[in-house]
Amino acid sequence: MEMPPKKLLDQVRDAIRVKHYSYRTEETYVQWIRRFILFHSKRHPKEMGTAEIEAFLTHLAVQERVAASTQNQAFSALLFLYREVLRQELDESIDAVRARQPRQLPTVLTKAEVHSIIQQMTGVPKLIIQVLYGSGVRLNEGLNLRVKDLDFAQHQIIVRNPKGYESRVTMLPTSLIEPLQVHLARVRYAHQQDLDRGYGAVHLPFALERKYPNADREWIWQFVFPAIGLTRDPRSGLTRRYHLHESGVQKALKRAVQSTGITKRVGCHTFRHCFATHLLEAGYDIRTVQELLGHKDVKTTMIYTHVLNRGGRGVRSPLDD
Structure with a gap:
């Protein structure tokens, strides 16, 4: 049949x-x-x-x-x-009315503003924001980090592209080594409890689950920032522990920003912008910043030079004379 x-x-x-x-x-x-x-x-x-x-x-x-x-x-x-x-090639280029792409400079905080926001945060959300600012990773990249991606000896983080493209290496701030190690000790204890209850598995990328049947329960493959509870995987139907949901971090950040009284529009991605801008302010080469951010084209990184030039492109106002 x-x-x-x-x-x-x-x-x-x-x-x-x-x-x-x-x-x-x-x-x-x-x-x-x-x-x-x-x-x-x-x-x-x-x-x-x-x-x-x-x-x-x-x-x-x-x-x-x-x-x-x-x-x-x-x-x-x-x-x-x-x-x-459908395996169907479209005959000609698409000639639709395109929505306008607004040209906006990214919001960047001063170092003092960054630290004032972080001081208002606690727990895991605070640690995640510190990773975003200290390493320049995107929120989803930070939440997808696995234990094996943290290299404490070399002071580096390996950021793996979820779609299988080229990974990159960025810095692991010295000031975060001890807090991350303390955090991972708690995560490992919770992971052992999951194993004792017959759980403890995580989703593995690509076909690794078939190639290494027990790898999904190994410590090195666990998420650095796991979710509080177990959930049912919508694809496999298995009960697993996923990483922390981004909304929890976003809500904690919003409360912290409101507490500081900062009137700029601040999101998790703002700290990636701050990472890049503050490195350039410190005199680091733009190619180095491009590599740390994982930009394919340096033109993408160049937008941060425009942020540095805000306020009349460095020109002193006559009112200030």
Whole structure:
């Protein structure tokens, strides 16, 4: 008896997992593809093409007035659908009305402001923010760190790309070595308790779970910042301990910023901006900063030189004379 063909969105999920994309990317792509189909009165994407994609993207920009990054996200999902699932090349370039990309300089705090915010924080959220500022990692990179990624002897952190691309090495601040070691001692105790109860497994990237069946319970593969409770993996159905959810850190940071009275718009990514800007202020070469941040193109890193030049590009105001 032949198995019925899989539904389109299930095919999308399978293709995404073959590419080792994150679960968040999977959910986002599926959502955009579903919206695309509903926008065109539930027509199958095989019956549509460039014109329908243009109409949908234009609708997002004109009627829904989405941000440029949101429109690009929808576009990426549809390209994935046609190229990786339907194996259908689009005949011509997409000529939709594009949402305007605002040119904004990143928010940067002074060193005093950074330390005042950190002083208002406690526990694991405080330690995570210190890692973001001290090492320049993104929030999701910090939360995805595993025990083996911390090299205390070499004072470095290995940041591994979740999609399997090139990893990078950044600094591990000396001042964080002892707090991280104390934190890991507590994490290891909790991990041992999980093992004693028959749990203790974490998700492993790519096909490592099949290649090393017991590796998911080994200490070196555990998350540095694990979640408080066990959860059911939406892909495998197994009960595991994932890393801490980003919302917990974001809420703790918001409370800390409010306590300081700082009126700038501050998010977790702000501390990555501060890391880069403060290194440049200290005289470090921009190529070094580019490597630590993991930017492919130095032009991306160059935006921090514009931040350094704010306030009239270093020109002294005549009012101050």
